[in-house]
Amino acid sequence: MLMYAGIFLGVGIMMSFLPLHLRTLGFSATAMGAVFALRPAVQVVTPTLWGMWADHRGDARFPLRLATVGSLLAFVPLLFSRDAAVVSALLLLQTAFGAGLVPLTDGMTLATLHKNPGGFGRVRVAGTVSFGVGVLGFSVLLGPTGGSMEQAGEWSVPAILAAMAACVATSLLLPEVPPQPRERGAKVTALIRPLWLFLLVNALHWAAHATYTVFFGVHVADLGLGPHVVSVSLVAAVGVETVVLFAAPRLMQRFSTRVLLVAAILVAILRWWVSSWATAAWLIVGAQALHGVSFGLAYVLGVTWVRARVPDEARSTGQGLFTAVVFGGGGTLGTALAGVAYDAGRGAAAFNLAVVLELAALALFAAGEWRAHRAR
Numbered sequence: 430m431l432m433y434a435g436i437f438l439g440v441g442i443m444m445s446f447l448p449l450h451l452r453t454l455g456f457s458a459t460a461m462g463a464v465f466a467l468r469p470a471v472q473v474v475t476p477t478l479w480g481m482w483a484d485h486r487g488d489a490r491f492p493l494r495l496a497t498v499g500s501l502l503a504f505v506p507l508l509f510s511r512d513a514a515v516v517s518a519l520l521l522l523q524t525a526f527g528a529g530l531v532p533l534t535d536g537m538t539l540a541t542l543h544k545n546p547g548g549f550g551r552v553r554v555a556g557t558v559s560f561g562v563g564v565l566g567f568s569v570l571l572g573p574t575g576g577s578m579e580q581a582g583e584w585s586v587p588a589i590l591a592a593m594a595a596c597v598a599t600s601l602l603l604p605e606v607p608p609q610p611r612e613r614g615a616k617v618t619a620l621i622r623p624l625w626l627f628l629l630v631n632a633l634h635w636a637a638h639a640t641y642t643v644f645f646g647v648h649v650a651d652l653g654l655g656p657h658v659v660s661v662s663l664v665a666a667v668g669v670e671t672v673v674l675f676a677a678p679r680l681m682q683r684f685s686t687r688v689l690l691v692a693a694i695l696v697a698i699l700r701w702w703v704s705s706w707a708t709a710a711w712l713i714v715g716a717q718a719l720h721g722v723s724f725g726l727a728y729v730l731g732v733t734w735v736r737a738r739v740p741d742e743a744r745s746t747g748q749g750l751f752t753a754v755v756f757g758g759g760g761t762l763g764t765a766l767a768g769v770a771y772d773a774g775r776g777a778a779a780f781n782l783a784v785v786l787e788l789a790a791l792a793l794f795a796a797g798e799w800r801a802h803r804a805r
Contacts, residue, residue: 431599432493432534433556438563439592442585445564445646445659449582452647454511458771464517465643465768468524469760473753479529480749483536489745493533494600499526501593507586530596532752536745537603539736554674557667557725563592565660581646581656624738626797628754631731633790634694635755636763637701638724640771640779641717643764648776649713658710662717669721677729686730691794693730697723698787705780731755 451461479496483489503523510516538552567581567588640648649658680689696719703716731751739747763786770779 431555432530432596432603433552434559435592435596435599436530436534437556437560439589439596441560441564441663442567442588442592444642445663446567446581446585446656447589448643449646449650450585451516451582453582454513454516456513458644458647459768460513461643461647461768463765463768464520465639465760465764467517467521467761469757469764471521471524472528472757472760474757475525475528476532476749476752476757477746478749480532480536480745480747483533483745484743488605489533489537490600490603490605492529493537493603494597496526496529496533497593497596497600500530501590501597504586504590504593508590528752528757529749532748533745535732535748539732539744539748554671557670557674557721560663560667562664562667564663567660581659624735624750626793627731627734628751630690630790630794630797631727631751631755632759632762633786633793634697634723634727635759636766637697637783637786637790639760639763639767640701640776640783641704641720642760643767644771644776644779645717647771648779651775652708652713654710654713658713661710662714665714665718666720669718670725671721673721673725674729677726680726681730681733686734687794687798689726689730691791693723693727694787694791694794698784701780701783701787705777705784 448456448461448465451464456464479492483492486492500523503519503526506519507516510519542552567584645662646656646659649655684692700716700719700723703712707713707716732748735747735751736744763783766782766786767779770782
């Protein structure tokens with residue numbers, strides 16, 4: 430739980446306020462989109478490699494420790510760097526290490542749960558709570574009104590470093606998990622064959638989230654609102670996601686993964702549509718509260734679905750593959766498109782793009798279901 434808390438504390442601040450720091454360094458929305466698209470492009474490869482290494486060792490603790498230390502050391506120079514090329518290179522280096530954190534932690538969590546994978550969401554909720562409470566706390570520390578957007582961007586780097594340092598400390602205290610058979614050459618191509626449609630639908634679904642993950646803080650600033658709107662939006666999302674994660678085992682017992690995934694996509698379409706035109710703070714907060722369903726539910730479905738379809742000796746590889754295709758491939762596509770859309774028409778255009786990507790995910794899912802029905 431502590432590892433999830435540290436990881437997602439850093440992710441929350443990075444997602445919400447680091448783009449504001451990049452803007453003060455002179456990055457345009459397109460340039461930010463390019464940098465944040467290259468980060469998931471690195472994730473297309475690295476999570477699977479981290480997972481394969483952990484499976485080969487039969488113990489993920491040392492790879493996870495190396496990933497936390499490398500992620501921290503790569504981020505330290507951002508305290509002083511002002512050159513756009515150097516900052517971009519450092520972010521990519523940090524991503525190469527940081528991309529291993531979530532899949533390795535997920536793999537260890539699932540190994541510990543073993544016979545109760547449905548309980549994954551209740552462990553993962555520590556990251557959700559840390560994500561929201563940490564970002565709110567960061568905003569409060571800036572001042573009674575959340576400070577200025579410029580201050581939030583400036584202080585985001587040391588705050589992210591503190592979260593990374595906590596991850597390093599936690600990784601040194603990790604206990605042994607139940608042993609797994611060592612990987613004996615499980616091929617990535619063999620793993621992906623039965624998973625490809627599910628992974629591609631989830632990749633498009635995550636691509637639609639890129640406008641939110643990269644440009645939400647910038648969008649709020651462009652609307653003339655303060656950092657407190659970003660923080661309250663995240664707290665609202667955390668509240669909903671916490672309920673969803675605790676309810677996930679019951680939901681998955683009552684409904685099929687297919688039904689729940691379609692529900693998450695439909696909720697996301699509503700969220701992006703409202704975000705494309707809303708200017709009132711209460712509407713913006715309400716729309717982002719749906720993140721608890723559009724992301725939280727979809728994530729738990731993805732992790733547990735993949736876990737049920739890969740052998741024990743390849744569990745870290747399976748989670749790495751999920752991260753690579755969904756967050757790497759989907760994130761690369763969505764972030765690159767979102768940057769161009771934001772420069773062309775600000776938040777309205779970028780959130781409308783998100784709606785289109787969700788509709789594409791639904792269409793791909795429907796095509797796969799129709800093809801499977803015909804094959805029966």
